[in-house]
Amino acid sequence: MTTLASPPDAHSRDEAELADVIARLRRAMRRAARVTDPGNSLSVAQLELLSCLAENPGARPSRIARLLRLAPNSVTTLVNGLRKQDLITRADGSDDRRTVSLTLTPAGERAVRQWRTTNTAILRGALNELHPAWRHLLTAALPALSELVHAIDTLAEPSEA
Helix, strand or coil: CCCCCCCCCHHHHHHHHHHHHHHHHHHHHHHHHHHHCCCCCCCHHHHHHHHHHHHCCCCCHHHHHHHHCCCHHHHHHHHHHHHHCCCEEEECCCCCHHHCEEEECHHHHHHHHHHHHHHHHHHHHHHHCCCHHHHHHHHHHHHHHHHHHHHHHHHHCCCCC
């Protein structure tokens, strides 16, 4: 006799739907950013690295790799490209390359500000298209969304969050 698995409960369906909406939101934001700021020649990976470095000044490449869930060689490639564009600097702590720390240059700080401005403009435009009641609900949900981000950060890097 074969037993069927019990159907997922409403709670797990809500979680799956939330995960799907967040993934679609991230993709939509990236697509809209290219339309909103077509002159930005940086890749999303480069912008993510710059943003991560803005949040973690002086981080080592290995930490950036962990935070962004990238292979160390991918971070090295991104760092080298960003250094060539004078967006970040490397401060060598010794002869050991593992002690290198990264910081944003003024141009890197401007790039991060522009990226945040672009994302704000996208959200502002999208929110203006919503019914006021939906805007109110999203505003009311901001504390919960902030806690959700913190909880996810803690899962991603428990010793650092």
